[in-house]
Amino acid sequence: xxxxxxxxxxxxxxTPQRLPRDLWLLPWATNHYPEAVAELERxxxxxxxxxxxxYRPSPRAQGEVYSQGAYTDDWGAVFTNIQEGVHGEVRxxxxxxxxxxxxxxxxYETLPANWDDARDTVNRFCAESDKFVRAGCCPRPWxxxxxxxxxxxxxxxxxxxNSGVLDLVKRIQRFYLKxxxxxxxxDVDAINFMDDWGAQNQLLIAPSLWRxxxxxxxxxxxxxxxAHGKFVFMHSDGHISEIxxxxxxxxxxxxxxxxxxxxxxxxxxxxxxxxxxxxEIDRQHVLPSPDPEVGRRAVRQVAEHLxxxxxxxxxxxxxxxxxxxxxxxxxxxxxxxxxxxxxQTPAFSA
Numbered sequence: 371x372x373x374x375x376x377x378x379x380x381x382x383x384x385t386p387q388r389l390p391r392d393l394w395l396l397p398w399a400t401n402h403y404p405e406a407v408a409e410l411e412r413x414x415x416x417x418x419x420x421x422x423x424x425y426r427p428s429p430r431a432q433g434e435v436y437s438q439g440a441y442t443d444d445w446g447a448v449f450t451n452i453q454e455g456v457h458g459e460v461r462x463x464x465x466x467x468x469x470x471x472x473x474x475x476x477x478y479e480t481l482p483a484n485w486d487d488a489r490d491t492v493n494r495f496c497a498e499s500d501k502f503v504r505a506g507c508c509p510r511p512w513x514x515x516x517x518x519x520x521x522x523x524x525x526x527x528x529x530x531x532n533s534g535v536l537d538l539v540k541r542i543q544r545f546y547l548k549x550x551x552x553x554x555x556x557d558v559d560a561i562n563f564m565d566d567w568g569a570q571n572q573l574l575i576a577p578s579l580w581r582x583x584x585x586x587x588x589x590x591x592x593x594x595x596x597a598h599g600k601f602v603f604m605h606s607d608g609h610i611s612e613i614x615x616x617x618x619x620x621x622x623x624x625x626x627x628x629x630x631x632x633x634x635x636x637x638x639x640x641x642x643x644x645x646x647x648x649x650e651i652d653r654q655h656v657l658p659s660p661d662p663e664v665g666r667r668a669v670r671q672v673a674e675h676l677x678x679x680x681x682x683x684x685x686x687x688x689x690x691x692x693x694x695x696x697x698x699x700x701x702x703x704x705x706x707x708x709x710x711x712x713x714q715t716p717a718f719s720a
Contacts, residue, residue: 371386371387372500372501373390373416373417373418373500373501373502374417374499374500374501374502374503374559375387376388376390376417376502377390377417377418377502377559377684378502378559378601379681380646380681380682380683380684381601381623381624381646381681382681383643383678383680383681383682384680384681385679385680385681386681388706388709388710388713389677389679389683389684389685389705389706389709390417390418390502390684390685391414391415391416391417391684391685391686391702391705392416392417392418392648392649392684392685392686393410393411393414393416393686393687393689393702394686394687394688394689394690395407395688395689396436396455396456396688396689396690396691397436397454397455397456398453398454398455398456398690398691399455399689399690399693400455401454401455402455403689403695405695406695406696406698406699407689407695409699410689410698410699410702413699413702413703414702414703414706416501417501417502418501418502418503418504419499419501419502419503419504420503420504420505420506421491421492421495421496421503421505421506421556421558422491422492422495422506423506424482424488424491424492424506425480425481425482425506426479426480426481426482426483427480428444428477428479428480429479430442430443430444430445430446430477431443431444435449435451435457435458436451436454436455436456436457437451437454438451438452438453438454439451440458441458443517444477444480445474445476445477445514445517445518446464446475447460447463447464447517447518448460448461448462448464449517453691455691456690456691460516460517460520462520463517463518463519463520463523464518465518465519465523465538466523468519468523468527468532468534468535468538469534471534471535471537471538471541474518474538474541474542476541476542476544476545477545478545478548481548481549481552482552485552485555488552489552489555489556492506492553492556492557492558493556493557496556496557496558496559497557502559502560503557503558503559503560504558504559504560504561504562504603505550505553505554505556505558505560505561505562505600506553507549507550507553507561507562508562508563508564509546509549509550509563509564509591510563510564510565511539511542511543511546511565511584511587512524512565512566512567512584513564513565513566514542515527515535515538515539515542518538525574525575528575528579528583531579531583536583539583539587543587543590546563546591547590547591547594550591550594550595551594554594554595554597554598554600555598558600559600559601560595560600560601560602560603560623560624561591561594561595561600561601561602561603562603562604562605563588563591563602563603563604564604564605564606565584565606566605566606566607566608567580567606567607567608567610567613568606568607568608568609568610568627568628568631569608569609570608570609570631571609571631572609572612573608573609573610573612573613574608577612577613580613580616581613581616585613585616585620588604588617588620588622589620589621592620592621592622593621595621596621601623601624602621602622602623602624603622603623603624603625603626603648604617604622604624604625604626605625605626605627605648606625606626606627607627607628608627608628608631609628609631609632610627610632611632611633611636611637611640614637614640614641614645615640615641617645618641618644618645622645623645623646624645624646624647624648624684625641625645625646625647625648626648626649626650626686627647627650628650628652628653629647629649629650629651629652629672629676630651630652630654630655630656630668634671634672634674634675634676635675637675637676638675638676642675642676642678642682643678643682645682646681646682646683646684647672647676647682647683647684648684648686649684649685649686649687650686650687650688651665651668651669651672651687651701652668653687653688653690653692653693656668656697657687657688657689657690657692657693657694657697657698657701658692658693658694658697659694659697660694660696660697661697662694662696662697662699662700663700664697665697665698665700665701665704666700666701666703666704668701669701669704669705669708670704670708673705673708677708677709677712679709679712679713679718685701685702685705685709687701
């Protein structure tokens, strides 16, 4: 099977030839451990790919996103970065008063000028690749609100959701839907979106408020994808088990979440067989460990609850700041061992 076939069969629970793999690399990892990164990519190549960029540069963007110093993104939000190879944070939000929400101008100028030419570029890439291709965009309405208002202000806005913040969210959503309308018109296999919704042990806001304001936004993305035959991938950090059922309901096919913040048995009960677990492995304690056996044990723990050779799980983790290269290699190696042994059992053959 090609990588595209392996991932597709995994998402459909149709018994892929092997477990799909997806390695997320921060520039920090490549800068600090180039040999380990090369070894990971040689032994465990990713089954995923992204198309070439078809976006136009924005005159608002300045600096480099992963470099030390200031970086201004396409929306005009200014990030301060104190460490090379990682993403910075917004210290001084551009929108200090929500009453000024009309000042926010989404970066429509970055969308392709000629959709036909851009679509041809993406489609050629998809035709020439045997990888599973995810769209080159990532809507993030909650995080965008935070980047524009600052996290504390955004939280307060949601606690008393007046017309200003709701109008701003609608303005953000209109841009993301137009962006997605381009991508679903191409031959990519899936769209992506994200928003980090969890703290260490609970959702950042009340689930009822999340369902009122943000769940409909995500349903818009999923409905658009479904209408064009695309899979849907979502990422959300933190403890988000309270909204797993909602994400399945709106149509998310694969969810990347921090499994070790939550109860694996609970996640098994909620979602195994209903959506694909798109990783991941704990970045706080497991990946930084100098003992590769810690990584192997973590993989076995996830496998005990969530693995099924028929599909529903993608071996994924992020090789980022603080991760140990030997532990990173051990994680994919252990996934391969577990998967190979499972497929060799008489029960699987039957």
